[in-house]
Amino acid sequence: MADNNFDGIKIRNLYKIFGPEAQVHVEAVKKGRTKTELNERFGHVLGLKDINLDMPSGNIQVIMGLSGSGKSTLIRHINRLIDPTAGEVLVNGVDVVKMNESELREFRRHQTAMVFQKFALLPHRCVLDNTLFGLDVQGVSRSHSIDVAMRWIERVGLKGFEEKYPNQLSGGMQQRVGLARALANDAPVLLMDEAYSALDPLIRTDMQTVLLDIQKEIKKTIVFITHDLDEALRLGDKIAILRDGEVIQQGTSQDIVLRPADDYIANFVREVNRGRVIHVDAVMQPVSAGQPVNGATVLAGSSIEDAIKIIAREDHKDLVVIDPAGVPLGTVDLKRLASAAVSLH
Amino acid sequence: MDWFNEFPHMNDESLRQLKLSIDNAFRTFTRNYGDFIEGLFTPLAKFLIWAERLMTQTQWPIILIAIVAIAWFASRSLKVVVGTMVTLLLIGYFDMWMDAMRTISMIFVCTVISIVVGLPIGIAMSRSDRLQKIVSPVLDVMQTMPSFVYLIPVVMLLGIGRVPGLIAVVIYALPPMIRLTDLGIRLVDRDVLEAADAFGSSRWQKLKNIQLPLALPTIMAGINQTIMMALAMVVIASMIGVQGLGQPVLKAIANQYFTLGIFNGLAIVGIAIIFDRVSQAYGERLQKHREIVHG
Ligand SMILES: Nc1ncnc2c1ncn2[C@@H]1O[C@H](COP(=O)(O)OP(=O)(O)OP(=O)(O)O)[C@@H](O)[C@H]1O
Ligand SMILES: [Mg+2]
Numbered sequence: 328m329a330d331n332n333f334d335g336i337k338i339r340n341l342y343k344i345f346g347p348e349a350q351v352h353v354e355a356v357k358k359g360r361t362k363t364e365l366n367e368r369f370g371h372v373l374g375l376k377d378i379n380l381d382m383p384s385g386n387i388q389v390i391m392g393l394s395g396s397g398k399s400t401l402i403r404h405i406n407r408l409i410d411p412t413a414g415e416v417l418v419n420g421v422d423v424v425k426m427n428e429s430e431l432r433e434f435r436r437h438q439t440a441m442v443f444q445k446f447a448l449l450p451h452r453c454v455l456d457n458t459l460f461g462l463d464v465q466g467v468s469r470s471h472s473i474d475v476a477m478r479w480i481e482r483v484g485l486k487g488f489e490e491k492y493p494n495q496l497s498g499g500m501q502q503r504v505g506l507a508r509a510l511a512n513d514a515p516v517l518l519m520d521e522a523y524s525a526l527d528p529l530i531r532t533d534m535q536t537v538l539l540d541i542q543k544e545i546k547k548t549i550v551f552i553t554h555d556l557d558e559a560l561r562l563g564d565k566i567a568i569l570r571d572g573e574v575i576q577q578g579t580s581q582d583i584v585l586r587p588a589d590d591y592i593a594n595f596v597r598e599v600n601r602g603r604v605i606h607v608d609a610v611m612q613p614v615s616a617g618q619p620v621n622g623a624t625v626l627a628g629s630s631i632e633d634a635i636k637i638i639a640r641e642d643h644k645d646l647v648v649i650d651p652a653g654v655p656l657g658t659v660d661l662k663r664l665a666s667a668a669v670s671l672h
Numbered sequence: 673m674d675w676f677n678e679f680p681h682m683n684d685e686s687l688r689q690l691k692l693s694i695d696n697a698f699r700t701f702t703r704n705y706g707d708f709i710e711g712l713f714t715p716l717a718k719f720l721i722w723a724e725r726l727m728t729q730t731q732w733p734i735i736l737i738a739i740v741a742i743a744w745f746a747s748r749s750l751k752v753v754v755g756t757m758v759t760l761l762l763i764g765y766f767d768m769w770m771d772a773m774r775t776i777s778m779i780f781v782c783t784v785i786s787i788v789v790g791l792p793i794g795i796a797m798s799r800s801d802r803l804q805k806i807v808s809p810v811l812d813v814m815q816t817m818p819s820f821v822y823l824i825p826v827v828m829l830l831g832i833g834r835v836p837g838l839i840a841v842v843i844y845a846l847p848p849m850i851r852l853t854d855l856g857i858r859l860v861d862r863d864v865l866e867a868a869d870a871f872g873s874s875r876w877q878k879l880k881n882i883q884l885p886l887a888l889p890t891i892m893a894g895i896n897q898t899i900m901m902a903l904a905m906v907v908i909a910s911m912i913g914v915q916g917l918g919q920p921v922l923k924a925i926a927n928q929y930f931t932l933g934i935f936n937g938l939a940i941v942g943i944a945i946i947f948d949r950v951s952q953a954y955g956e957r958l959q960k961h962r963e964i965v966h967g
Binding site for chain 1 (some may be wrong): 861863864866867868869871872873874877881882885886965
C-alpha cells in the first residue's frame with residue numbers, strides 16, 4: 328500500500344493572521360511587526376509566521392508545542408480547513424491553497440484523512456458506519472466499504488464492536504474508531520491533531536504502538552500533533568517545535584535532545600529519559616571502516632539504555648556499534664554512555 | 673393642553689380614507705386574482721378531501737386498529753398504546769367519532785404541509801444569519817397576531833371552507849417547525865461538522881449525513897409543537913367552515929350547551945395527548961444512541 332510516487336508535503340512561507348483585515352497586515356508582519364504589536368494595536372491574532380516545513384513521504388512528522396502555539400492551525404492548513412493568509416502548501420506537488428471548491432473536496436476525499444483530538448465521531452452511527460464514513464462520502468459501494476471497514480476495525484482491535492454506538496465505548500476505543508475511519512480512506516496523508524491527548528497514559532502508549540505497527544505496513548505521510556515530548560520522541564521521524572506560531576527548531580529526535588536550539592526547548596528536553604531516547608550512534612567514537620569486530624556489539628539505532636544493559640549483563644568495558652550488515656561504525660564505553668544519559672548541559 | 677390629555681391622532685377623515693383605500697385595493701386584488709389563487713390551492717384541497725374521506729369512510733374498527741398500531745410502532749410503550757385505545761373508544765362511545773376523524777385528518781394534512789414548507793425554510797435559515805434576521809420577526813408576527821385577524825384576508829381570497837381553514841391553521845402552526853429546524857441544525861456539534869468537511873463532504877452530504885440526523889430530535893420537538901398548535905386552532909378554524917370537533921364547540925358557545933362543549937373540548941384534549949405522547953415517544957426512541965453513555 329506504500330505510495331512510492333507520493334511526493335510528501337511541503338509548506339512554504341506560510342502565514343496566518345486571524346482577523347478581518349489579515350491581508351493588510353501580512354506585509355507588515357513580514358517586515359517585522361510582532362505578534363504582540365499586531366494584537367494590541369490592530370486587534371489581529373498572528374496564528375502562524377513564516378512556516379517552512381518539508382515532510383517527506385512515508386515519514387511521521389511530529390509538530391510539537393504548548394497550548395496556543397498554533398499546532399491545530401498549522402495542521403488545518405494541510406487540508407485547508409483553514410485558509411492561509413499567505414504562502415503555499417504543496418501536497419504531492421500540488422498547491423492546496425489554489426484549489427477551487429470541488430478540487431479541494433476531491434483532494435480531501437482521496438489525499439488526506441484526519442484523526443481528531445475529541446474524536447468527532449458521528450454519534451448516530453455505529454462503529455461500522457463511522458469507519459466507512461470516508462468511503463461513503465467518496466461514493467464507494469456499500470459492500471466494498473464494509474469489507475474495507477471491517478478489516479480496519481479488526482486491525483485496530485475493535486472486532487465484535489461493529490454494532491456499538493460511540494457513546495457505548497471508552498475514550499480509547501472511540502479513538503480506535505477515529506483511527507480506523509481515517510485509515511479506511513487509504514489516503515497518502517494522515518493528519519492527527521492531538522489524537523491521543525485525551526487518552527490516559529497507558530492507553531496512549533498502547534495507541535502509539537498501534538500506530539507505529541500499522542505505519543510499518545502502510546508507510547503513509549503522517550503529521551502528528553502533540554504537546555507531549557515523550558510522545559513526540561517516540562513517534563516522530565522528524566519533529567518540528569512551534570512557539571507563538573513560529574517553528575523554532577526542526578530535526579530528528581536526536582537533534583532535539585542533543586542540540587536544543589534554545590532555552591525554551593532545553594527546558595522541554597530536560598524532563599525526558601535521555602537513556603531511552605538517545606541512540607548509541609550519536610555518542611559513539613567513530614572508527615575507520617574495515618576494522619575487525621571483536622568483543623560485544625550493539626546495533627546502530629539502539630538506545631543508550633540498551634547498550635548499558637548489554638554492558639551490565641555481559642561484563643564488557645566497551646561495545647562496538649555495528650550497522651545491520653555487521654560493519655563496525657564506532658565504539659562506546661560506559662563513561663560515554665553514562666555522561667550522555669545524564670546530560671552535562 | 674389638548675394634545676396632552678388625548679393622543680394627537682391622525683384626523684378621522686384621513687384615517688377612514690386610508691382604511692378604505694387599503695380595503696378597496698385588497699378587494700380589487702381579490703376580485704382579479706382570487707380565482708387564480710384558489711386554483712393554486714386545488715391540489716391542497718384534493719389532498720385534504722382525500723385524507724378526510726379516508727378517515728371518515730373507512731370502518732371505525734380498521735381506523736382504530738391502524739391508529740393503535742401506529743402508536744405502538746412509534747412509541748413501543750404499552751402505556752401509550754392503552755391510553756390511545758381508551759381515548760378513541762371513549763370518543764366513539766360518546767358519538768364524536770366522525771368529528772374526531774375529520775379533525776384528525778385536518779391535523780394530519782396541516783402537519784404534513786407544515787413539514788414540507790417549514791423544513792426547507794428552517795434549513796435555509798440555519799445557513800444564513802441574514803435570512804434568520806429577516807424570517808424571525810415574520811414568525812413572531814405569525815405567532816402573535818390574533819388568529820381572527822388573518823382569517824379575514826384568507827376568507828376574502830378563498831371564501832369559507834376547508835382550504836382557507838387549512839391555510840389559517842398552517843400559518844399558525846408553522847413557526848415552531850421552522851424555528852426548531854433552524855435551532856436544531858445550528859446546535860449540531862462543530863467538531864463533527866469539521867470531521868465531515870475533512871473527509872470531503874459536499875454541502876448536501878453534510879446536510880443528509882450530519883445535520884439532519886443530529887438535528888432530528890429537535891426537529892421532532894418542532895413537529896410535536898406544530899401538531900399541538902394546529903389542534904389549538906381547530907375551534908377557531910371551525911368559524912370559517914372547517915368541520916370536525918370545533919364545530920360542536922362553536923355551537924355550544926353560541927347556545928350555551930355546557931355538556932356539548934365539555935365533551936367535544938375533552939375529545940380535542942384527548943387527541944392532543946395521543947399525538948403528543950406518541951410523537952414524543954418516537955422522538956425519544958430516535959435518540960436512543962445518546963442515552964447509553966459510557967461511564
Ligand atoms: N478563528 C480564530 N480567530 C482568532 N484567533 C484564533 C482563531 N483560531 C485560533 N486562534 C488563535 O491562534 C492561536 C493558535 O491556536 P491553535 O488552536 O492553533 O493552538 P494549538 O497549538 O492547537 O493549541 P492547543 O494545544 O490548545 O490545541 C491561539 O492564540 C488562538 O487563540
Ligand atoms: Mg489544538
